[in-house]
Amino acid sequence: MMAYPERVLVTKIGFDGHDRGSRVVAAYLRDAGMEVIYTPPWQEIETVVKLAMQEDVDVVGVSSLATDHLIMPDLIAALRDAEMRHVRLIVGGIIPQNEQPELMDAGVSAIFGPGATSEEIVETVRKLAVEARAARETAEVV
Amino acid sequence: MSSNKKTRMEALAERLRAGDSRALGRALTVVESGDDDALALTEALAGAFGEAHIVGFTGPPGAGKSTLLDALIHEWRKEGRPVAVLAVDPVSPVSGGAVLGDRTRMGAHSLDDGVFIRSVSARGHLGGLCEAAHDMADMMDAAGWPLILIETVGAGQSETEITQVADLSVVISAPGLGDELQAIKAGILEIGDLLVVNKVDRDDADETAKHLEAMLALRSGAKRDISVLRVSAATGRGVTELKDEIDQLLEATGATVGADRKRKREARKRRLAVLRFASRISAGISEEDFRAMRPEELDRAIERSLALLSTEVED
Ligand code: B12
Ligand SMILES: Nc1nc2c(ncn2[C@@H]2O[C@H](COP(=O)(O)OP(=O)(O)OP(=O)(O)O)[C@@H](O)[C@H]2O)c(=O)[nH]1
Ligand SMILES: [Mg+2]
Numbered sequence: 205m206m207a208y209p210e211r212v213l214v215t216k217i218g219f220d221g222h223d224r225g226s227r228v229v230a231a232y233l234r235d236a237g238m239e240v241i242y243t244p245p246w247q248e249i250e251t252v253v254k255l256a257m258q259e260d261v262d263v264v265g266v267s268s269l270a271t272d273h274l275i276m277p278d279l280i281a282a283l284r285d286a287e288m289r290h291v292r293l294i295v296g297g298i299i300p301q302n303e304q305p306e307l308m309d310a311g312v313s314a315i316f317g318p319g320a321t322s323e324e325i326v327e328t329v330r331k332l333a334v335e336a337r338a339a340r341e342t343a344e345v346v
Numbered sequence: 347m348s349s350n351k352k353t354r355m356e357a358l359a360e361r362l363r364a365g366d367s368r369a370l371g372r373a374l375t376v377v378e379s380g381d382d383d384a385l386a387l388t389e390a391l392a393g394a395f396g397e398a399h400i401v402g403f404t405g406p407p408g409a410g411k412s413t414l415l416d417a418l419i420h421e422w423r424k425e426g427r428p429v430a431v432l433a434v435d436p437v438s439p440v441s442g443g444a445v446l447g448d449r450t451r452m453g454a455h456s457l458d459d460g461v462f463i464r465s466v467s468a469r470g471h472l473g474g475l476c477e478a479a480h481d482m483a484d485m486m487d488a489a490g491w492p493l494i495l496i497e498t499v500g501a502g503q504s505e506t507e508i509t510q511v512a513d514l515s516v517v518i519s520a521p522g523l524g525d526e527l528q529a530i531k532a533g534i535l536e537i538g539d540l541l542v543v544n545k546v547d548r549d550d551a552d553e554t555a556k557h558l559e560a561m562l563a564l565r566s567g568a569k570r571d572i573s574v575l576r577v578s579a580a581t582g583r584g585v586t587e588l589k590d591e592i593d594q595l596l597e598a599t600g601a602t603v604g605a606d607r608k609r610k611r612e613a614r615k616r617r618l619a620v621l622r623f624a625s626r627i628s629a630g631i632s633e634e635d636f637r638a639m640r641p642e643e644l645d646r647a648i649e650r651s652l653a654l655l656s657t658e659v660e661d
Contacts, residue, residue, distance in 0.1 A: 208379040209443060209467070234443035239467050241446050243453070251456040255449075258464055260371040287368060340372075344354050 210238040210333035211261040215252055216245035217279065218272035225297055226267035232322040233329060249275065253282045256291055262333035269297040277310040290339035292332035296320060355383055359390035362489050367462060370489045374464050377481035388481065391488045398430075398487035399596045402512030404498045404537075409520040410544040411497050412451035414579040414588075419455055421589040422493065428460040430491035432482055436499045437467045444468075448497055462491060468499055480511045509537045514595055516540045516588075519558060521550040540572060540591060547578040 214230045216223060223245050230242045241259045243251075256264055264283075266276065273295050283291055295307060296316035304315055314328050358376070361369035377384045403411050412433065419429050433448035446465035455461040466482065479496060486494050498508050509515050517538035522545075541562070543555040558574050575591065577584035 207381060208375070211375075230445050234438055234445045235441045237441045237443040239444050239446060239465075241449070241465055243450055248457070254456060257368050257371050258462055260375040344357070 206333070206337075210263065210329060211241070211259060212238055212263045212265060212329060212333075213241045213243070213252070213256055213259060213261045214265045214267070215243040215247050215255070216267050216272070217247050217249060217252060217275055218268070218270065219246065220268060220270035220272050221245050222269035222297070223267070225269065226265075229265060229267065229296060229325060232325055235322075236326040236330075238326075238329065249279050249282050252279060253286050253288065256283065256288055257286060261291065262336040263292045263294060263329050265294045265296065265329070267297045268295060268299065273297070273299050273303065273307060276307050276312055280311045287343075290336050290343055292336045294328065294332065296325075355386035356390045359387060359394075359488075362391070362485065363394060365490055367489075370462065370485060371464070373485045373489075374482050377485055378466070378478045380478065380481075384481065388484070391484070394488040395484045396487065397490075398483070398492055398494050399514075400483050400487075400494045400496065400512045401592060401596070402496045402498060402508035402515045403518060404508050404515065405518035405520075405542075405544075406523050407499075408523060409518045410579045411518050412448040414518060414542070414544055414577065414585070415495055415497055416452045416454060417579045417582060417585045418495070418589055418592075419452065419461060421586055423455070423458065423460055426460070427493055428462075428491055430462040430464075430486040430489075430494045432464055432466055432479060432486070432494065432496045434466045434468055434479065434496065434498050462486065479507075483511060513599065514539045514592065516542060516592070518542045518544050519554060520545040521548050521554040538572065539595060540588075541574045542588060543574055543576050544579055546576040546583060547581050551576065 210233075212233055214226050214233070216226055226242070226245075230240045233240050241255060241261060243255070252264065252266075255261075264279075266272070266279070276293065276295060280293060283289065283293070292313045293311065294314045294316070295312055297318075299307070299315050299317060307315060313332055316325060316328075355376070358369055358373055362373050373387060376387050403415060405411055415431060415433075419431070422429050431449075431452065433446070433452075435444055435446045435448055437444045444467035446467060449463045449465050452461075452463055455463070464482070464486075466479070479498075483494050483496065496508065496512060515537050517540070519541070520543065541558055543551055543558060545551055546555075555574050555576055562572070562574065575584060575588055577588050579585065
């Protein structure tokens, strides 16, 4: 048991308006007892970083059904610049196989495609939230 | 370990007071979770509170609280006043989880550094929502935010709880909510410093306003003379007037607010002490055993901690 529920930001960056996936995922996480900050599509990177900071989330989940997953390295850099390195980033939606290694190398923690189950998603987010809190604790001590 | 913890919280307190918004985000989580760190942090910040004005907004679901807050924030921002918001959303009674959606209606401010919004779930805290909300508002206060707006869940107890946190309570109603309006009647009569009917762009709004005015006429006591303000968050009608009214009331009650806040803070300190003793008692007991304690046992434990508390207070 964690001291308080996992806090997760579920969002969409860029021009892609497919929001069914992000809504479904937000509901999965809520039903698993987590606190979800949900945004509509079309957010900017700067907004996502600011939200993650103000809401002190453990995990940021981005849904991408167009090509917005290609901005993930920029988001990771922006989180790092804001000293939010401990936050874990996951991506879901339509992410072509051949582009997945690049995202993982850039620091994305997990990728989910169509048909991903609630169990898989919840389990991964739980694990990552624990990781994020441990990483933050370490960062605070130094 | 505990000294290490303390230093960590002292460092956080320092960063918070220096205006680091990441530190504020973190501090809000710490006090919300209400553990030992929360006590250490509150202690590290003792004396840093008391400058901010806190305004509570309550009303039935869908009355337009978030939309109206968004419009009000615009007004204050036009004057250059920084605004912090605590937006409380209901929690799923089944899972304990929540989708916190209030801030999506305040999205227009997402890139404005003069606005800090934090979503809060009405978790089943020990000590209730009020405890956490007050501590969270204190953190925003200590971080230098001069004006703090709290949007509460407009159902159940929270609309009266808000008066324990806020200097001023605004009750928002709207046409077309049917039974919801009935449900908050009692709350409205008791706590509203300002009554607002939102959505006056709708034809049926006048009826709602008249209904409220009729109810107000029956109200006794000091809060009887207040008027019902008609606004539309959607069109902006009446929003500047509402903002002016809030500013005026805050100014007029400034002195009493300070004293009142002090009294509330004392009461809270006492509750916090009780909680601290409760956690000391439970420290030696496993989670399961604690849950399994019979009511009489729990009562005795609480009595013991209260007795301890009064000796400590006298010291
Ligand atoms: C429904 C749909 C639409 C609807 C969208 C409705 C809405 N509000 O969402 C409408 C009709 C509006 C639409 C429009 C368009 N669409 Co469309 N659409 C689809 C379709 C058929 C299904 C998407 C869907 O809703 N799936 C159901 C949800 C629940 O699944 P999901 O999003 O995949 O989510 C799951 C996982 O991926 C994962 N997941 C997703 N996000 C996240 C996030 C996190 C944090 C996590 C952990 C997991 C996770 O978990 C979910 C549960 O398993 C797909 C095809 C497909 N098979 O995916 C095309 C598709 C996505 N659309 C496509 C296109 C091209 C368009 C249009 C550009 C078409 C056009 N020319 O007008 C427009 C653009 C709209 C816009 N503004 O962006 C293409 C995208 C191609 C690409 N990637 O290059 C697809 C792939 C179809 C195709 N094969 O060509 N579309
Ligand atoms: N016509 C009209 N609709 C409005 C107005 N203000 C808000 N709404 C709409 O009312 C609905 C609810 O608005 P919210 O601001 O989410 O209401 P809320 O009171 O914050 O709701 P909860 O947080 O769920 O309790 C939305 O669809 C708004 O667009 C208004 O002035 N006029
Ligand atoms: Mg709301």
